Amino acid sequence: MLTEWLTYLTTDCSTQARRLGYLRESIGIRSRYRRCKPAWQAHLENSRSALLDSLHACHSFRTALVFGSGLLLDIPLADLAKRFENVWLVDIVHLPEVRRAARRYANVRCISLDVTGFLDRLDAISVNNLDLPTPTIFLADQAVDWVASVNLLSQLPLLPQDWLRKSFPEINEAVLEEWGTRLMRQHLDYLAAFAAPACLIADMEQTTYGQDGDVVEQADFAAKLGLVQQTLAQWRWDIAPPGEIAPGIGRFHQVAVFTVN
Template sequence: MLEEAWHYLGTRAASPAARRLGYVREAAALETRHRRCRDAWQPHIQATRAALLTSADRLETAGGTALIVGGGIARDLPLADLLTRFQQVVLLDIVFSRATRRLARRWPGRVGCCYWDVTGTVEWLAERRRIPPDVLVSRPSHPELSAKPAWVASVNCLMQLPLMPIAWLAASGAAEQHLEAFGQRLVEAHLDWLTAWQVPCCLITEVCDTTYDATGQRLSGNDYQPLLARLPATASLAAQWEWSISPPGESAGGGSDSLNVEVWEF
């Protein structure tokens, strides 16, 4: 509890609305969970870093700006290595941890933190607590950067985008079927948002999850693969791996949870 409180106090949010919806609390919990699950998460972190560097190396020319969505907790980002390939790296997220802000200060003028609600819906939700109109959901805006990025990466955040908005709306009694449709639209809108940059993109995301009991027997699972139908026809699968996100002992009852992660380039 004390560790999570320390992370909570050190996390900065894009707006009071983001804090109200629970993004700061969630980021603090994630930081604390990372320490508990460090060994189990390390293969995933290493694979994420390797995938980003491989994608960046495919660019025809080095330099310019890299934009990384989901950079608020940068433990899975190879910043030092990316700076050998880009002149500047912009981290974009709705919250930034103390550790990430400290990390960015190592490279003044070259690494920046851009506070941004990539869904474009958080202010609406905080004020009205009802599902936003389709036009707002489907057209999240791009931040104004000093230069158009040469490469954009969305890192381990695509399927997370609906979670906090849906939790916020569920507490007000919104119908489950409406929440599911809303969440799907947020995921699809993010894929459109990435494509709209019209630059090479790297998407790292979970595509399914599985829950096991203490004996290793499968209890349940969810398949998110159909949501990727929104990817451009030119998108190609570059890598995939399993992430033990809740190793045995982390979940109640001694069970565990895993995610299947894929890397797509387009």
């Protein structure tokens, strides 16, 4: 608890990211990882391998752009730093240990950015105007030779939706749901707009189950997004073994790898 509080105080991140809960979430992921290490191991190894496999599509190795780099748990940073001239780690929050890990490599840079553009629009957003600008950052950079979006897609709408619920209680859930789907689709379109090959690792489904393994709740992101193209690999991520979320309750994700472009 004390470590978490210290991290909260010492992390360099924007006021808005703190206000919306991104820093709290990031610290929460770190704590959950520490509790659930064995259950996460296969998922993290699969993610790192999938990213390295996807490098076969690259023709040159100038800049690697990684969206959702987070705690770097699923990122083969040493290999990327060796292969590319530059590695740019993009996330809303970079905890101090992540910045320290990045500093070990002269060619790795942490970039703090909300890939949806939501935080920059907080003051302009209203019930009648929930539109977000189409992301274009980095698209014009000809040196970007590889792009990765790593276990980020399904996370994109969550905290913005919480903020919208609190700020505009009059918005109904169906509108928020549709808005969240649009946000995720916008990210997919953004990846597709790069000239470089992009590797997408994302949750396809989230299943919450009870004591007898019976399904309590299911979210099907693939169906919502119409993600029908062939996946390169798929696996189950036991993100919350029974007891982690609530007594007797567990949760797993079905994760898939896609190539975009």
